[in-house]
Amino acid sequence: MCRQLRDQRRATSPLQAERWLVGVELRTRLRMGLDQQAPSQLTALQAAVRRVRVHAWSTARNMRTTIALFRAAALRCESLSRGEDYVSSIGTLRGCAEKHLQTYIDPRGPRAFRTYDWQGDPERLSPLDCLAPALLSVRIGYKQVVPLFRPDGPGAEVLRAMEAVLANEMCATADFLDVTLDARRGPWSLVDRALVATGEAGGTGLPDFKAVAVTKILHRKRPNLVPIFDRNIYQFYLGENPISGAYKDTPRRLWPLLQADLHSQKEWIQDLIAAIRTPDDRRLSLLRAADIIIWEHAASGCDT
Structure with missing residues (x-):
């Protein structure tokens, strides 16, 4: 299992989960070439992170749900950094x-x-x-x-x-x-x-x-x-x-x-x-x- 998911599983609060998401977002930006080489993917990344962060903190019913939302956003970040659309099965x-x-x-x-x-x-x-x-x-x-x-x-x-x-x-x-x-x-x-x-x-x-x-x-x-x-x-x-x-x-x-x-x-x-x-x-x-x-x-x- 990748290090990011191991870090996420250790998250015990929504705040820790959000900090983990921020780390993934920063690593994704670096992979994109410091925001210069993939502007469309960066825009999608920022939109995904913004939506899930606002939604998670405003409507999540419990800590587990909040962490799950952040986890999904981070996985989307990872996919976007590789130029892929994130679709689960x-x-x-x-x-x-x-x-x-x-x-x-x-x-x-x-x-x-x-x-x-x-x-x-x-x-x-x-x-x-x-x-x-x-x-x-x-x-x-x-x-x-x-x-x-x-x-x-x-x-x-x-x-x-x-x-x-x-x-x-x-x-x-x-x-x-x-x-x-x-x-x-x-x-x-x-x-x-x-x-x-x-x-x-x-x-x-x-x-x-x-x-x-x-x-x-x-x-x-x-x-x-x-x-x-x-x-x-x-x-x-x-x-x-x-x-x-x-x-x-x-x-x-x-x-x-x-x-x-x-x-x-x-x-x-x-x-x-x-x-x-x-x-x-x-x-x-x-x-x-x-x-x-x-x-x-x-x-x-x-x-x-």
């Missing part, structure tokens, strides 16, 4: 994936598996369905859900866009791993339109109701087609945090990376989840399994 979590799954689905544990993963009626969205993201730590309540069920307005447009996904026969059988990620046609275009509507319906979109909420609503109804858009998932694959209120271009950066990775790693994940059933006795989807593994890995501060 769920394959790197193979050694701890089963542990994370068992922790998450434990009926006596603190996670939301026995509540969120009840599908309900797969063909309709009720107000309670639209509150389901709260079970996955989304700040959502009556202010976000009531407008969806008004007869008109931006909220009604967003609900219609989500219902169009459920009404489409191709969406009912489509698999994210095989679907063409085309925003103009095919099953995925309907998912994309629902995400775009949250920011553009009625010219204003919906405040505090964007890609995170929509994907966590639609995933329960179409678990093989709609992946969950989440800060931890985005950060895992792209090495940085998504912008606040992401709804269109930011999720579009994630989908191809997620699709390609899960397609290449699907065999061992499918073997791992073969015996797992949801609380309402359905097979656990590969998309949900990947979400659980990556999220639990980040939330637990796992360093396996």
Whole structure:
């Protein structure tokens, strides 16, 4: 293991982790030729470090999460110094994936598996369905859900866009791993339109109701087609945090990376989840399994 990661593992506080990140940033600058030879990479480096530092200190819920964010930023620094884009793979979590799954689905544990993963009626969205993201730590309540069920307005447009996904026969059988990620046609275009509507319906979109909420609503109804858009998932694959209120271009950066990775790693994940059933006795989807593994890995501060 490289010296930088050994140093990071010894970090016992967010402040020590940040000092470690600063050291990596300085070493990266030196490798770039004292800022002169790779200005575009330096700009990307500075942006990555700035975003993760501000985000970690302002929103991290605990020390482990903060350190994990700094670790990811430093790994991105190292990749940028070599002129590479930092993209991770769920394959790197193979050694701890089963542990994370068992922790998450434990009926006596603190996670939301026995509540969120009840599908309900797969063909309709009720107000309670639209509150389901709260079970996955989304700040959502009556202010976000009531407008969806008004007869008109931006909220009604967003609900219609989500219902169009459920009404489409191709969406009912489509698999994210095989679907063409085309925003103009095919099953995925309907998912994309629902995400775009949250920011553009009625010219204003919906405040505090964007890609995170929509994907966590639609995933329960179409678990093989709609992946969950989440800060931890985005950060895992792209090495940085998504912008606040992401709804269109930011999720579009994630989908191809997620699709390609899960397609290449699907065999061992499918073997791992073969015996797992949801609380309402359905097979656990590969998309949900990947979400659980990556999220639990980040939330637990796992360093396996």
